[in-house]
Amino acid sequence: MLDQLESNYDCANAGDDLPRLLAELDRMKSGAGDEPSKGDIEAMNRLENQIAFIRNKCAIR
Numbered sequence: 001m002l003d004q005l006e007s008n009y010d011c012a013n014a015g016d017d018l019p020r021l022l023a024e025l026d027r028m029k030s031g032a033g034d035e036p037s038k039g040d041i042e043a044m045n046r047l048e049n050q051i052a053f054i055r056n057k058c059a060i061r
Contacts, residue, residue, distance in 0.1 A: 002050055005053050007057075011057065021050055028040060
């Protein structure tokens with residue numbers, strides 16, 4: 001997970017950041033089990049938000 005994403009995010013980093021975030025999200029989803037904890041859900045939501053932010057800012061589909 002990235003510590004902080006801001007409006008001045010450099011899209012040149014997306015090629016490294018996006019695959020790493022997607023892999024981290026996949027690991028969390030596969031390890032969360034049937035009933036993920038509240039903390040797991042919050043972490044997954046944050047990852048999904050970071051992924052969406054990078055995709056929107058950098059026009060990646």
